[in-house]
Amino acid sequence: MERERVPAVEVRNLYVAYHHRPVLRGVRLSCPPGVLAAFVGPNGAGKSTLFKAVLGLVKPASGSVRVFGEPVERQRQRIAYVPQRELIDWDFPATVLDVVMMGRVPRLGWLRRPGRRDREKVLEALEQVGMAEHAHRPLAALSGGQQQRVFIARALAQEPDLLLLDEPYAGVDAATQDAIHDLLTRLRREGKTILVVDHDLSSVHRYDLVALLNGRLIAFGPPSEVFTPENLRQTYGGRLTFLERAEQRTVIVP
Numbered sequence: 001m002e003r004e005r006v007p008a009v010e011v012r013n014l015y016v017a018y019h020h021r022p023v024l025r026g027v028r029l030s031c032p033p034g035v036l037a038a039f040v041g042p043n044g045a046g047k048s049t050l051f052k053a054v055l056g057l058v059k060p061a062s063g064s065v066r067v068f069g070e071p072v073e074r075q076r077q078r079i080a081y082v083p084q085r086e087l088i089d090w091d092f093p094a095t096v097l098d099v100v101m102m103g104r105v106p107r108l109g110w111l112r113r114p115g116r117r118d119r120e121k122v123l124e125a126l127e128q129v130g131m132a133e134h135a136h137r138p139l140a141a142l143s144g145g146q147q148q149r150v151f152i153a154r155a156l157a158q159e160p161d162l163l164l165l166d167e168p169y170a171g172v173d174a175a176t177q178d179a180i181h182d183l184l185t186r187l188r189r190e191g192k193t194i195l196v197v198d199h200d201l202s203s204v205h206r207y208d209l210v211a212l213l214n215g216r217l218i219a220f221g222p223p224s225e226v227f228t229p230e231n232l233r234q235t236y237g238g239r240l241t242f243l244e245r246a247e248q249r250t251v252i253v254p
Contacts, residue, residue: 006069008033008193014063036188041213080155082165097135103157125156145176
């Protein structure tokens with residue numbers, strides 16, 4: 001198989017349960033490399049669990065996940081993860097530079113000290129997210145949007161080929177949301193594969209691919225094909241109103 005044909009992420013009949021309660025049921029998905037893809041669905045739909053399965057952080061009841069054609073254990077250096085903001089200790093006593101340097105650990109190991117190349121990669125990552133001038137500030141002194149950029153920089157410092165971000169737009173202002181999206185778009189153009197959990201249905205038109213998830217995979221493909229009344233009904237239930245203007249954005253009406 002040619003390298004470019006190998007999926008960045010391939011999920012095969014994945015089942016995951018917590019305390020005997022099914023969370024993911026028979027998920028099958030093949031995501032090509034070099035795309036920006038959104039994973040959307042209601043709370044409790046299994047989006048974060050799917051990401052953790054891709055990362056090898058949860059053990060499936062059955063099924064498998066492969067990253068660039070290999071088990072995730074063989075590809076860890078190629079994967080970076082930005083968790084939900086609520087899972088991060090923002091009062092951690094460290095400078096911005098220290099936090100981003102942690103992203104070099106997968107390449108350094110725990111015993112090697114960072115060298116010049118590591119520092120260069122950290123400063124490059126901070127430059128990419130517009131935070132280089134804050135390198136020596138304490139993490140706790142930053143705004144919420146600035147802190148989110150720092151943790152994205154930490155992921156970029158790993159030099160990943162696959163980047164997973166769990167709700168990166170939550171709790172940050174509109175300007176930061178736009179800056180993050182612009183950054184992800186640039187990374188996609190550089191050949192990175194980027195998977196994003198996103199709750200904002202009005203923004204899905206900005207993605208190459210969208211996965212609708214609610215315990216099982218409802219649909220996966222280009223937004224124009226995935227966002228049908230039936231698919232959205234299966235994902236969210238309730239009444240759905242389609243705004244045909246504004247680039248076919250979709251809004252859920254409670």
